[in-house]
Amino acid sequence: MKKRKKNLLTRLKHKAPSVPDFTCSHIDKVIEYIANSAKSFKPITRTQAKALIKKLERLRKNNDRLRESGRYWYDACRQVLLKLLD
Numbered sequence: 001m002k003k004r005k006k007n008l009l010t011r012l013k014h015k016a017p018s019v020p021d022f023t024c025s026h027i028d029k030v031i032e033y034i035a036n037s038a039k040s041f042k043p044i045t046r047t048q049a050k051a052l053i054k055k056l057e058r059l060r061k062n063n064d065r066l067r068e069s070g071r072y073w074y075d076a077c078r079q080v081l082l083k084l085l086d
Contacts, residue, residue: 012076017069020062026055 030052037044044052 008080012080016072016076017065019069020065023059023062026059030055 033044033048033052037048
């Protein structure tokens with residue numbers, strides 16, 4: 001019985017989408033850029049704006065990947081529980 005449970009968990013993990021790295025540092029950098037620009041009363045340059053947009057787009061992708069991972073694990077757990085209850 002234990003081997004069967006371990007095999008199931010291994011299969012589920014293998015099919016699971018990857019979970020993105022922590023993104024808090026990216027958020028902190030964007031906040032820092034904006035705060036520094038506001039303090040110095042200097043507008044954000046085109047180069048800085050491109051860098052900020054790139055960081056925010058990466059954050060968007062990571063959030064999507066995290067959402068996909070959550071949906072996968074919810075569905076996987078639901079299927080296992082339904083099989084157990086039958």
